Amino acid sequence: MTERYVQTLERSLDILEVLARSEEPLGVTEIGNRIGLHKSTVYRILRTLCYRGYVEKEKERDRYRLGIKIVELGIRFFNDxxxxxxxxxxxxxxxxxxxxxxxxxxxxxxxxxxxxxxxxxxxxxxxxxxxxxxxxxxxxxxxxxxxxxxxxxxxxxxxxxxxxxxxxxxxxxxxxxxxxxxxxxxxxxxxxxxxxxxxxxxxxxxxxxxxxxxxxxxxxxxxxxxxxxxxxxxxxxxxxxxxxxxxxxxxxxxxxxxxxx
Amino acid sequence: MTERYVQTLERSLDILEVLARSEEPLGVTEIGNRIGLHKSTVYRILRTLCYRGYVEKEKERDRYRLGIKIVELGIRFFNDxxxxxxxxxxxxxxxxxxxxxxxxxxxxxxxxxxxxxxxxxxxxxxxxxxxxxxxxxxxxxxxxxxxxxxxxxxxxxxxxxxxxxxxxxxxxxxxxxxxxxxxxxxxxxxxxxxxxxxxxxxxxxxxxxxxxxxxxxxxxxxxxxxxxxxxxxxxxxxxxxxxxxxxxxxxxxxxxxxxxx
DNA sequence: CGTTTTTGTTTCATAATGTGAAACGCCGTT
DNA sequence: AACGGCGTTTCACATTATGAAACAAAAACG
The missing domain is CATH 3.30.450.40 (GAF domain)
Structure with a gap:
């Protein structure tokens, strides 16, 4: 029995969940602190999530929030x-x-x-x-x-x-x-x-x-x-x-x- | 400029999107074929996604579909x-x-x-x-x-x-x-x-x-x-x-x- | 207004982590 | 009974993610 999950993915989900829980957009360091991850790691994952539309970066300010792609998946599931x-x-x-x-x-x-x-x-x-x-x-x-x-x-x-x-x-x-x-x-x-x-x-x-x-x-x-x-x-x-x-x-x-x- | 995204995460998102696009639940091999990934890799990622509730496995049959956690994130964003x-x-x-x-x-x-x-x-x-x-x-x-x-x-x-x-x-x-x-x-x-x-x-x-x-x-x-x-x-x-x-x-x-x- | 602190970004050496071939076991089909 | 297809597990390997540290830029401070 392989009781091993994919670490990178788990960390990515942690980040998404922190963003979902938060009322307002969060910064890289803040996210890192909340889930105990190095800001460098958080940054790279956020970059990927942004690229794919699951997270959006506030223009001008360096804050991240959930992106529209999340809703696309969610509503799709919901409707089906x-x-x-x-x-x-x-x-x-x-x-x-x-x-x-x-x-x-x-x-x-x-x-x-x-x-x-x-x-x-x-x-x-x-x-x-x-x-x-x-x-x-x-x-x-x-x-x-x-x-x-x-x-x-x-x-x-x-x-x-x-x-x-x-x-x-x-x-x-x-x-x-x-x-x-x-x-x-x-x-x-x-x-x-x-x-x-x-x-x-x-x-x-x-x-x-x-x-x-x-x-x-x-x-x-x-x-x-x-x-x-x-x-x-x-x-x-x-x-x-x-x-x-x-x-x-x-x-x-x-x-x-x-x-x- | 680091034009590098997190590979594992991108693959995971690919899997989620394939599941979202599909009308019916999919098997490990099927998913692997659709996005060109080894079934072993697909399996490990699916396992993690299931563990976290983002994907659900049909009991009895070995088919995977989006899980309720996806909706939680999506609707949360939607409501806000x-x-x-x-x-x-x-x-x-x-x-x-x-x-x-x-x-x-x-x-x-x-x-x-x-x-x-x-x-x-x-x-x-x-x-x-x-x-x-x-x-x-x-x-x-x-x-x-x-x-x-x-x-x-x-x-x-x-x-x-x-x-x-x-x-x-x-x-x-x-x-x-x-x-x-x-x-x-x-x-x-x-x-x-x-x-x-x-x-x-x-x-x-x-x-x-x-x-x-x-x-x-x-x-x-x-x-x-x-x-x-x-x-x-x-x-x-x-x-x-x-x-x-x-x-x-x-x-x-x-x-x-x-x-x- | 200059100094200090904080925060986002990039680089890089290291090894831990994810990878995929192969093997296993379980069904259903032939 | 043998076969083929599938999900699952194992394992050696090196690709990939990692985090310390350096850098840049902006914010907070005095």
């Missing part, structure tokens, strides 16, 4: 994503029908990644989560996905990622979460009230592919009291239905997979 | 793009008001890159151009941007990129295009009728930043007869006004830059 295309219209319907923010996420490496978003008429100044990551233990979408996994795998994720406390209501005990996941599985949707962000309530449901694996999740979220007024039960059932329809279009057979329940 | 945020609401208004497809593009390396898109109520099955590139000489957005550049620079772009003929109406003569660019500059918006795609008419106008450089363009496009019914003159004036408002929000001063007209 089967689940995104299929879910698109459902997200729109849900957003309109409840007039709240709707998200589509994909599980990745024990976390969820926000992939798409629709919002109701209420213009919320909330910063978009699209493209960002979130933990599973304290989000409705994360719990919805966890509820479909075998206990062993869930515990492995919780152990490796930890269960950081974001609010007073964040569940930080694995056993308590496991218990709740059982109920979520029975219900078919997950509820999360202020476990991740104070004042926000969120409902999520998993999406399955042909093989029965949860490959994503959708959610509706909004201010806790407004959500309760609208009826969490009702919203939950509604997104559950939407999730089932999306899953069906992804090739999931509820008939086939209900045999082992 | 100042011009996109500012243009967003204008794109929506234009799409609704004319009930046609509206695009935002950025110029890059003598071409335009489609960055955002809004569509009217008419559901068009047209494949999304977002994330894709197009030449400048035969698109309204491209001509709008070219019309703001000095002749020398325009000719350099035309020479290096060529003026490939897409339809009967594509302008393939540099001098004739130069002439048209003069009129476009006076008018403030560009018209392109079937020069890129048969049956489609498109109107575009440039967007400027604080320094007076054209950093993007917006367009409205649709079936040629429908567009003519709605009045190309009227649509042109309207997007020109929208473009001016976006430019103003980007820090462009029409007062300051009208001195040298």
């Amino acid at each position: 994503l089967e689940i995104r295309k299929i879910a698109a219209s459902f997200l729109g319907l849900l957003a309109k029908s409840f007039d709240e923010v709707v998200h589509l996420v994909l599980p990745n490496d024990g976390e969820v990644v926000y992939i798409d978003r629709r919002e109701g008429s209420q213009v919320i100044s909330m910063h978009s989560k699209v493209g960002r990551r979130a933990p599973m233990h304290c989000t409705a979408v994360g719990k919805a996905i966890l509820s479909t996994l075998p206990e062993e795998e869930v515990r492995h994720i919780l152990k490796s990622k930890g269960m950081p406390k974001f609010t007073e209501k964040t569940i930080t005990n694995p056993d308590r979460l496991m218990e709740q996941l059982g109920e979520i599985k029975k219900l078919g949707f997950a509820l999360e009230a202020e476990e991740n962000e104070v004042g926000i309530l969120c409902l999520g449901t998993p999406i399955f592919d042909y093989s029965g694996r949860a490959i994503g999740a959708i959610s509706v979220s909004g201010p806790i009291n407004r959500m309760k007024e609208k009826g969490t039960e009702k919203i939950g059932e509604e997104i559950k239905r939407a999730g089932q329809e999306i899953s069906a279009k992804m090739g999931y057979s509820y008939y086939k997979h209900s045999l082992d329940v | 793009l100042e011009i996109r945020k500012i243009a967003a609401s204008f794109l929506g208004l234009l799409a609704k008001s004319f009930d046609e497809v509206v695009h935002l593009v950025l110029p890059n390396d003598g071409e335009v890159v489609y960055i955002d898109r809004r569509e009217g109520s008419q559901v068009i099955s047209m494949h999304s151009k977002v994330g894709r590139r197009a030449p400048m000489h035969c698109t309204a957005v491209g001509k709008a941007i070219l019309s703001t550049l000095p002749e020398e620079e325009v000719r350099h772009i035309l020479k290096s990129k060529g003026m490939p003929k897409f339809t009967e109406k594509t302008i393939t003569n540099p001098d004739r295009l130069m002439e048209q660019l003069g009129e476009i500059k006076k008018l403030g918006f560009a018209l392109e009728a079937e020069e890129n795609e048969v049956g489609i008419l498109c109107l575009g106008t440039p967007i400027f930043d604080y320094s007076g450089r054209a950093i993007g363009a917006i367009s409205v496009s649709g079936p040629i007869n429908r567009m003519k019914e709605k009045g190309t003159e009227k649509i042109g004036e309207e997007i020109k006004r929208a473009g001016q408002e976006i430019s103003a929000k980007m820090g462009y001063s029409y007062y300051k830059h009208s001195l040298d007209v």
Whole structure:
């Protein structure tokens, strides 16, 4: 087993990630300091990335930022994503029908990644989560996905990622979460009230592919009291239905997979 | 002058681009053949890219595709793009008001890159151009941007990129295009009728930043007869006004830059 | 306004790193 | 059962990336 990765490439990715994380353009030395690389090395890699369009150099100032080529790759992938295309219209319907923010996420490496978003008429100044990551233990979408996994795998994720406390209501005990996941599985949707962000309530449901694996999740979220007024039960059932329809279009057979329940 | 780029990194980017271009996942050998690399080298790079999440390996089959990390970087950049945020609401208004497809593009390396898109109520099955590139000489957005550049620079772009003929109406003569660019500059918006795609008419106008450089363009496009019914003159004036408002929000001063007209 | 410090760029000797031929093992096909 | 195609691993070799140091240019400072 060759546990060896290509060093130059890893360093290049480090640089790209530092640039992505940074709000403003960075200089060669600054980048080098942040990832512990010699500025000479950083410079050569940046030069190559610029040449290929993945990084752009600010004219006049010696600062580097992500380039347009990154977006070309990213959007290409995004547009080709089967689940995104299929879910698109459902997200729109849900957003309109409840007039709240709707998200589509994909599980990745024990976390969820926000992939798409629709919002109701209420213009919320909330910063978009699209493209960002979130933990599973304290989000409705994360719990919805966890509820479909075998206990062993869930515990492995919780152990490796930890269960950081974001609010007073964040569940930080694995056993308590496991218990709740059982109920979520029975219900078919997950509820999360202020476990991740104070004042926000969120409902999520998993999406399955042909093989029965949860490959994503959708959610509706909004201010806790407004959500309760609208009826969490009702919203939950509604997104559950939407999730089932999306899953069906992804090739999931509820008939086939209900045999082992 | 060190005209030397980092070889390993360039090869890695080649691999990513091959994967992005391909509709379906590719195998190690296939990738190697396409870019002329030894499969052993391809394999090692893919391994690293997988480890970092930029490429995903299909379970069961030995095929590789772009990974979710690519989207994380891309969308992050996309969301932070100042011009996109500012243009967003204008794109929506234009799409609704004319009930046609509206695009935002950025110029890059003598071409335009489609960055955002809004569509009217008419559901068009047209494949999304977002994330894709197009030449400048035969698109309204491209001509709008070219019309703001000095002749020398325009000719350099035309020479290096060529003026490939897409339809009967594509302008393939540099001098004739130069002439048209003069009129476009006076008018403030560009018209392109079937020069890129048969049956489609498109109107575009440039967007400027604080320094007076054209950093993007917006367009409205649709079936040629429908567009003519709605009045190309009227649509042109309207997007020109929208473009001016976006430019103003980007820090462009029409007062300051009208001195040298 | 000159001095000092910081930062981007280039050079270059060194060896660490990436390379590709070859071999291995795993499938599916013939 | 033999073959061909593929992903994977090994390994000796030298090409390639590396980082110290020098240089240039600009920014910060007094």
